[in-house]
Amino acid sequence: MPDYQNAQQRYRAQMHGGGLFMKHDDEDESSPKAKRQRATAAEVTERKKQELADREAKAKQKLKDQKAATVRAKEIQAAKDKCKAELEAESARYQKELEKAKSAHTERESKIRQKRDDRITALSAE
Incomplete structure (x- = not known):
């Protein structure tokens, strides 16, 4: 399931040019x-x-x-x-x-x- 969600987020990021669905650096805890x-x-x-x-x-x-x-x-x-x-x-x-x-x-x-x-x-x- 997690792989599916990550893939879905990447797809949304590509489709919408980043925007709301793109995961930013500051969101990543590490x-x-x-x-x-x-x-x-x-x-x-x-x-x-x-x-x-x-x-x-x-x-x-x-x-x-x-x-x-x-x-x-x-x-x-x-x-x-x-x-x-x-x-x-x-x-x-x-x-x-x-x-x-x-x-x-x-x-x-x-x-x-x-x-x-x-x-x-x-x-x-x-």
């Missing part, structure tokens, strides 16, 4: 052209898979970098807040010391004035 096309298709498929894997890897890396940047930004903000709190505490401490010093200075000035006034009064009494 032809070099079909092999090249299969190899090319496999290469394209492999390349597409690799590109997809590369894009996925890039996306994962980008997400990982964004998470790391977010964590780093939070750490930086925490450090800034800590430094600001320390600075405010130190500033308050120095402000208290300044107030004490001003108070002590005012007391000394007041004592000096009092002594001066006492001397002036003593001298005027004489």
Whole structure:
């Protein structure tokens, strides 16, 4: 039977000048052209898979970098807040010391004035 079908296909190919009934090279699974096309298709498929894997890897890396940047930004903000709190505490401490010093200075000035006034009064009494 197969020989009969092949003969019939050859007859149709000759009668119709090739056309629809002619078997082409790319239809033959063992032809070099079909092999090249299969190899090319496999290469394209492999390349597409690799590109997809590369894009996925890039996306994962980008997400990982964004998470790391977010964590780093939070750490930086925490450090800034800590430094600001320390600075405010130190500033308050120095402000208290300044107030004490001003108070002590005012007391000394007041004592000096009092002594001066006492001397002036003593001298005027004489």
